[in-house]
Amino acid sequence: MKSLLGRATDPKSAEKDLAGEVLAIRGGRPLTGRVEVKGAKNLVTKAMVAALLGETTSTLRDVPDISDVKVVRSLLEVHGVRVEDGDEEGTIHLDPSGAVTAHFEEIDAHAGASRIPILFCGPLLHLLGEALIPDLGGCRIGDRPINFHMDALRAFGAVVDKSYEGIRITAPNGLTGANIELPYPSVGATEQVLLTAVRAKGVTELRNAAIEPEIMDLIAVLQKMGAIISYEPNRVILIEGVDSLRGYDHRAIFDRNEAASWACAALATDGDIFVGGARQQEMLTFLNVFRKVGGWFDVREDGIQFRRGGALKPVTVETDVHPGFMTDWQQPLIVALTQAEGQSVVHETVYENRLGFTAALNQMGADIVVHPHGIDAPDRRVPRRALEQAAVINGPTPLHGADVVVPDLRGGYSYVIAALAAEGESVVRNIGIIRRGYEKFLTKLETLGADFDVVG
């Protein structure tokens, strides 16, 4: 890797400067080699919050060096939790014994664009009787609603007050187990209920719960802490509240979103990538689609190898809650589908607006039409949701370089692999966002033989 100034840049030091945020990428080279994935962002950040519930220090292992983890770390520190790095790389110790209430401004200053303060509510209510969520309705929380969270907290007996600063939640009479049915199996709302119910008085029955592997891993964390949680068929989780919890020692489940991203990078660039730490069990649905698209994979003891098995074929895919095809997998898959021979359709059913990133792929030569209100297609597995979008991808289309701005984490990753698959040079701006969820991103690209410069 060279900087634009012509000096060789150490990818490790470039990692620190990633917020510098612009990459010039020369495409057309297959990505080949081995990358390692650590613990899942979507478990690690929640397990860190769970440490607040313990009476002793917790130890979390395989914590990735990503900015979302830094955000949660500083939010915990603002609340008086001592967070220290362990001797083993990726291990942190969290000591909640000095937990205190933080102010709106402090939480706001440390939360960035993160929604994680919402998940502090249950633990803080048990610990301190009060929780604050800044800036509700502002761009920080955006149009991703939190109504399921607030309704669940009210069901436990919490009182929710809105003010100009944000939301103040209190529990004047403590929290009591509740019967809750989620309108949709929301990941965050399920975690909210788990983190609140474990110390509430009595039994909580949660229906229509999310059952993602990261949620099962959070349940494992909570069980290590002393919680009593069981699950039944049909998305029902039962939590028997206990009087106290202790710290845990836990190795986080691997990041299947990162693993799927590198798998799609191998498809899109016609490369060959071994993803160390990836496991088959949590990726069954992804692997089926990967195979249908024409991908080849080999599951090994220590990871999974991914490459093309021949020409890429079109597919119809619907994103869904687990065990469906994750919404976080569609963005890199769509880049690969631009190289498939024929018409693919991707229905986004989890979020109402998560296909906007495809406009930049069109700028690079893709032929993708987004139908903002979805389309009917045969062979659907997921019932149509009211707020559905669909992308129709016509391939194969050669991709060429363009100047694009990263819009969000997964969309941003897909721009980088599109640029790597494209002929010519691309400029990808705002790369810092990718640090939210991809550890050592530049180092991994470098290891895989990507040709890029850090600009500025």
Ligand code: EPU
């Ligand atoms: N929803 C509501 N009301 C609520 C909560 C959710 O209407 O109170 C809706 C959302 O608007 C969305 C749907 O329910 O349409 C699902 O949202 P969910 O609550 O399941 O998502 P989340 O917990 O906010 C997590 C991950 C996302 C991932 C989704 C779906 C974390 C930090 N985030 O979000 O990950 O896409 O689950 O699996 O765990 C990412 O990693 O880039 C990312 C966005």
